[in-house]
Amino acid sequence: xxxxxxxxxxxxxxxxxxxxxxxxxxxxxxxxxxxxxxxxxxxxxxxxxxxxxxxxxxxxxxxxxxxxxxxxxxxxxxxxxxxxxxxxxxxxxxxxxxxxxxxxxxxxxxxxxxxxxxxxxxxxxxxxxxxxxxxxxxxxxxxxxxxxxxxxxxxxxxxxxxxxxxxxxxxxxxxxxxxxxxxxxxxxxxxxxxxxxxxxxxxxxxxxxxxxxxxxxxxxxxxxxxxxxxxxxxxxxxxxxxxxxxxxxxxxxxxxxxxxxxxxxxxxxxxxxxxxxxxxxxxxxxxxxxxxxxxxxxxxxxxxxxxxxxxxxxxxxxxxxxxxxxxxxxxxxxxxxxxxxxxxxxxxxxxxxxxxxxxxxxxxxxxxxxxxxxxxxxxxxxxxxxxxxxxxxx
Ligand SMILES: Cc1ncc(COP(=O)(O)O)c(C=O)c1O
Numbered sequence: 001x002x003x004x005x006x007x008x009x010x011x012x013x014x015x016x017x018x019x020x021x022x023x024x025x026x027x028x029x030x031x032x033x034x035x036x037x038x039x040x041x042x043x044x045x046x047x048x049x050x051x052x053x054x055x056x057x058x059x060x061x062x063x064x065x066x067x068x069x070x071x072x073x074x075x076x077x078x079x080x081x082x083x084x085x086x087x088x089x090x091x092x093x094x095x096x097x098x099x100x101x102x103x104x105x106x107x108x109x110x111x112x113x114x115x116x117x118x119x120x121x122x123x124x125x126x127x128x129x130x131x132x133x134x135x136x137x138x139x140x141x142x143x144x145x146x147x148x149x150x151x152x153x154x155x156x157x158x159x160x161x162x163x164x165x166x167x168x169x170x171x172x173x174x175x176x177x178x179x180x181x182x183x184x185x186x187x188x189x190x191x192x193x194x195x196x197x198x199x200x201x202x203x204x205x206x207x208x209x210x211x212x213x214x215x216x217x218x219x220x221x222x223x224x225x226x227x228x229x230x231x232x233x234x235x236x237x238x239x240x241x242x243x244x245x246x247x248x249x250x251x252x253x254x255x256x257x258x259x260x261x262x263x264x265x266x267x268x269x270x271x272x273x274x275x276x277x278x279x280x281x282x283x284x285x286x287x288x289x290x291x292x293x294x295x296x297x298x299x300x301x302x303x304x305x306x307x308x309x310x311x312x313x314x315x316x317x318x319x320x321x322x323x324x325x326x327x328x329x330x331x332x333x334x335x336x337x338x339x340x341x342x343x344x345x346x347x348x349x350x351x352x353x354x355x356x357x358x359x360x361x362x363x364x365x366x367x368x369x370x371x372x373x374x375x376x377x378x379x380x381x382x383x384x385x386x387x388x389x390x391x392x393x394x
Contacts, residue, residue, distance in 0.1 A: 008191065009259045011073040017062040029249045030062045059237050063248035067207075070255045071221050074190035075203050080223035081232050082248055086186060086206020087113050088241035089220030093182055093204045094151060096231040100126035102150040105141065107165055109134045109158035109363045111184070111206075112351060118153075133362060134163040135294075138173065145177050155184040156193075156302075160311055160347050160371040161364025162286045164295040167302050171199015180228070186210075191262040192304045201228060207251045209338030210308060213261050214254070217247040261340075261376065265308030268382065269374040273310045275383060281390050283313040283368070308338060310372045314390065317367035321346040323393035324370060330377070330385040342375035342382050 006014070017027050035054040037043035045051035054060050064082040072080050083089040094117065098104060106118060108131040118129040130144045141152070152174050156165040167183065174181035182202040183195035189210045195203050205211060207219040220243075222232050236242070243251075266289075273287035285292070288299035289306025299306060314320050324346070325333050331344045335351070345351065347365045360366070374382065 008074060012070060012255045012258055015066065015070045015073055017066040027063070027066060027249065027252070030057075030245050032061075032245075033057050057245060058240050058242045061242075061245045061248060063245040063252060064243050067219075067243070067248045067252040067255070068221060068223075070252060071190065071205070072223055074194075074255070074258075075185070075223050076194050076196050077203060077223040077225070079226045079229035080221050081229060081236050082243040082251075083220040083222065083236065083241045084243050084247075085218045085241070086111075086184075086204075086208055086220040089204045089206065089222045090114050090184060091117055092232055092235050092239070092241060093202050093222040094122075094153065096235045097180055097228075098122070098127045098150055101148055102127050103146050103148045104129045104151045104153055105144055105149050105179075106131055106152070107134050107154040107156075107158065108132065109161055109163060110153075110155055111159055111186075114153075114155075114184070134158055134161065134165065134364070138166070138169050141170065141173060142177075145173075145179065149177070149179055151180045151182055153182045153184070155187065157187050157288055157299075157307055157309070158364070159187060160309075160345075160369065162288060162293075162307075162309060162311055163364055164288060164298050164302070166298055167193075167195050167198035167200065171195075174201070175199060187307060187309065188303060189258060189262055191259050192266070192307060193302055196223075198302060201225065207254075208336070210262065210265070211258065211338075212251055212254050213258070213338060213340065215336055215339040215341065217250045219243050219247045219251050262305065262308070264376055265338075265374055266305035268376070268379050269308050269310050269372075270306055271379055272372065272374055272382065272386070273306075273312075276310070276312050276386075279387075279390065281315050281394070283315055285313075286311045286364075308374050310374060312370055312372075313366050314368040314370055314393070316393070318346075318348050320393055321368050321370060322349050324389050327389040327392040328385055329388065330381065331372075331389075337371075337373035339373065340376045342377060342385075343373040345371045345373075347371060 034056045068080040068082045154165045180201045183200040184204045186206040202224040205221045273285050277285045287310045331342045
């Protein structure tokens with residue numbers, strides 16, 4: 001059977017580390033800091049990169065290799081590096097290529113810590129950035145490219161606005177201008193969207209979200225061409241944001257069920273968004289696969305399904321949002337997403353409370369906006385809790 005032509009689900013289940021002499025069916029956890037050399041010649045060859053193999057877990061480990069091999073197959077990329085968190089993945093995917101005097105062009109709707117890297121950390125090292133609003137047409141992206149622009153960085157769908165970026169358009173633009181195009185694909189996962197197909201050179205992940213999918217482990221990955229990953233691997237090897245083998249094992253196991261979990265997350269999220277769209281206390285619902293989403297056509301083009309997140313604007317602004325969260329009985333109120341458990345958050349009073357109204361509006365956060373990471377409980381139970389919390393927060 002030609003393994004290259006296997007389906008997504010088969011690759012996610014069947015790509016495995018080599019079986020040991022114990023003939024185990026499920027891959028064990030390689031809890032070891034280092035690997036033994038057979039002799040001096042092998043040690044020399046491994047360090048000289050003449051022979052492939054594990055030396056030290058900060059560089060590589062069978063569990064982390066398996067996790068990355070699977071992700072590369074699912075994202076259609078050549079090579080990758082596993083990292084201790086999504087943020088270390090974001091950081092090294094940029095820091096490996098940017099030098100003092102370089103410029104990065106990014107979508108304004110970025111995860112908070114990525115925003116801190118661009119606005120607080122990189123300026124210390126002489127790296128500047130320009131933000132482009134998520135709804136800006138392609139001409140605005142092109143107009144903001146400078147002679148020193150080395151990278152375009154985006155997230156799509158964005159958090160929490162669920163706005164989309166046209167991956168094909170930016171993929172073409174970055175190639176025309178010889179700029180590295182880096183996409184944080186954490187919200188979509190490789191099951192829903194493959195940025196490399198549309199021209200992304202680098203695909204980054206927080207594996208902490210839907211890839212783990214059960215709220216247990218922090219991890220991340222940087223994926224791309226062999227040539228680019230050499231630079232990323234060099235930085236990772238010598239600065240040490242290595243994934244623990246235990247988390248590598250969890251995350252690789254999680255990929256085995258990614259397709260079935262994402263199907264269910266998306267089925268629930270679509271049903272819930274259709275239901276909320278008809279609720280009298282709800283002003284507006286945002287979900288990429290709702291025909292009312294302003295970028296519905298683009299969503300259908302570049303995503304397989306609409307994703308596991310839904311946002312909606314409740315009547316009554318910030319105070320109503322807070323009352324709604326306090327009235328929830330089953331849904332979790334926690335700083336994560338992509339879990340089996342449904343999670344509700346109110347960005348205006350929590351994650352984005354320090355921004356001005358204008359800054360919040362620029363990234364799609366209205367006062368009563370509630371974000372739901374739709375889980376895998378029975379849909380009727382999720383709905384029941386949402387409806388009672390909407391009623392009790394009036
Ligand atoms: C879009 C996005 N990128 C990156 C991250 C950072 O990932 P981690 O928490 O695994 O470091 C997150 C996490 O919340 C995220 O939502």
